[in-house]
Amino acid sequence: MGPIGFIGLGIMGKPMARNLLKAGYRLVVYDVAPGPVEELTGAGAEAGQSSSDTASRAEMVVTMLPDGPDVEKAVLGPGGVLEGARPGAVVVDMSSISPTVSQKVAAACAEKGIEFLDAPVSGGEPKAVDGTLAIMVGGKPEVFEKALPVLQKMGSSVTLTGPAGAGNVTKLANQIMVACNIAAMGEALVLATRAGLDPEVVFNAVKGGLAGSTVLNAKAPLVIARNFKPGFRIRLHQKDLRNALLAAESMKVSLPVTSLVQQMLMALMNEGKGDLDHSAIVTFIEQMAGVEIKKRE
Numbered sequence: 001m002g003p004i005g006f007i008g009l010g011i012m013g014k015p016m017a018r019n020l021l022k023a024g025y026r027l028v029v030y031d032v033a034p035g036p037v038e039e040l041t042g043a044g045a046e047a048g049q050s051s052s053d054t055a056s057r058a059e060m061v062v063t064m065l066p067d068g069p070d071v072e073k074a075v076l077g078p079g080g081v082l083e084g085a086r087p088g089a090v091v092v093d094m095s096s097i098s099p100t101v102s103q104k105v106a107a108a109c110a111e112k113g114i115e116f117l118d119a120p121v122s123g124g125e126p127k128a129v130d131g132t133l134a135i136m137v138g139g140k141p142e143v144f145e146k147a148l149p150v151l152q153k154m155g156s157s158v159t160l161t162g163p164a165g166a167g168n169v170t171k172l173a174n175q176i177m178v179a180c181n182i183a184a185m186g187e188a189l190v191l192a193t194r195a196g197l198d199p200e201v202v203f204n205a206v207k208g209g210l211a212g213s214t215v216l217n218a219k220a221p222l223v224i225a226r227n228f229k230p231g232f233r234i235r236l237h238q239k240d241l242r243n244a245l246l247a248a249e250s251m252k253v254s255l256p257v258t259s260l261v262q263q264m265l266m267a268l269m270n271e272g273k274g275d276l277d278h279s280a281i282v283t284f285i286e287q288m289a290g291v292e293i294k295k296r297e
Contacts, residue, residue, distance in 0.1 A: 003028050004150065005058030007051050007074055007081070008095070009036035011230065012121070013064035015128040016094070016154045021045060023153040030054040051075070055091075056084035060150065063093045067239055068101035076108050087113030092147055094135070094154075096120040096175070096236070098243045099165035100250075102138065106164035115143045118164060119151060120171035122178075124218075124231035132156040136174070138166035172247060175240040179261045179281065181215040186282030189223065189293045198296040200224050219279040223293050228276040228283075235274035238265035 006017040009031040021027055021044050029040045030048035041047050048054030051074045055061045061081050065071050071093055075081040081091060091109055093102065093116070102118035109116040117139035127133045133155035137144055144160045151158045161170045188211075192202040203220040206212065222228070241262035248255045264284040273280055286292055 001025070001150070002059040003046070003057055005030070005048065005054040005061035005081075006045075006064070007031070007048075007054055007061065008064035008070075009033070009040065010064070010066070011125050011233075012128045013094075014040065015125065016062075016064060016121075016133075017045070018043065019131040019153050020150065025150070025153070028054050028057045050079045050084075051081050052079045052084035054084070055081040055089065056086070058085075058089065060090045060092060060147065061085060062150075063091070063095060065093075065095045066236065067095070068097040068243075071095050071097055071101060071105060075105050082108060082112055082114065085112070085114050088115075090115045090117065090143060090147055092117045092119050092151070094119045094121055096171050096240055096243075097168055099138075099168040099172070099247060102168050103165040106139070115140065115146075116164060117143055117147055118167040119147075120167050121155065122171065122174050123155075126218075126231060128154075134174075135159070136161050136167045136170035138162055138164050138168065138170075168243075169247070172240060172244040175237065176244055176255065176258050178215055179237055179241060179265070179278065180257050181213060182219055182279060182281045183261045183264065183285070185216055185220060186223070186285040186293070189220070189282070190285050190289045190291050193293050194289060194291045199293050200295050222277065222279050223282050224295050226292075226294060228280045230275060230277045232278050233275050234265055234268050234278050234280060237278040238262060238269060238274075241265065 003026040006027055006029045014036045027045040028048045029045045031037050037047050106116040119135050119137045121133040121135050123133040134157040135151050135155035137160045189199045193199050
């Protein structure tokens with residue numbers, strides 16, 4: 001395969017791009033911030049001058065951006081991917097955005113003879129670094145097969161879930177389950193701590209049973225250690241739940257628990273906690289109870 005363009009080198013994008021470099025792919029990278037571009041060019045990538053320039057030098061373009069408006073600007077806007085990409089190129093948007101935006105971008109790509117996949121990921125920074133992300137893909141089966149070897153260098157699980165937009169519907173379902181799991185964990189461990197129990201002992205007691213989950217195993221130790229360094233930021237999870245609620249409204253689906261947790265995330269953002277890890281959802285519950293989940297001395 002020829003060069004791969006990679007646009008968006010944030011917490012997730014930078015390690016994902018590094019894994020492609022390690023796998024031997026030639027990369028042309030671009031980000032509005034110069035720092036990560038310099039890091040990756042130091043590791044062997046070429047620097048793109050814009051989204052359009054990056055796309056003009058690549059057979060496949062991967063985008064990893066914060067939200068739908070960012071993707072529209074980078075792909076459809078002036079100086080965007082569609083200005084530079086050649087017919088037959090493949091755009092793989094790995095951002096977590098609204099499914100309707102994915103479908104809009106897919107349609108715009110199709111008009112120019114460019115293929116499109118939406119391929120959002122789950123696993124946060126640790127799995128981005130390890131190359132073990134879960135990748136949920138929407139698009140044509142034949143385009144998926146073409147992109148699969150590249151995606152497998154960034155994820156240990158890569159699943160075609162349906163046509164364009166389906167990847168982001170699946171990601172929204174994932175984000176609902178993760179956020180509600182963290183909130184439930186917070187309530188459970190606040191109760192246990194108030195009762196005088198060591199939350200670490202409670203965590204170890206329940207993790208092997210039906211309440212055990214990947215979310216619990218990943219987040220409970222961080223909460224107990226009071227480590228809210230972002231792997232996935234509260235403000236980004238709030239964005240995902242907002243997109244889930246907007247999609248649900250358009251389909252006349254009621255998501256009462258999702259709505260409640262999204263309000264918690266909004267409240268935490270208003271307290272200046274938007275850049276903390278989403279495990280800090282528990283601090284909303286702690287504040288209401290006047291209890292802090294932490295290991296007993």
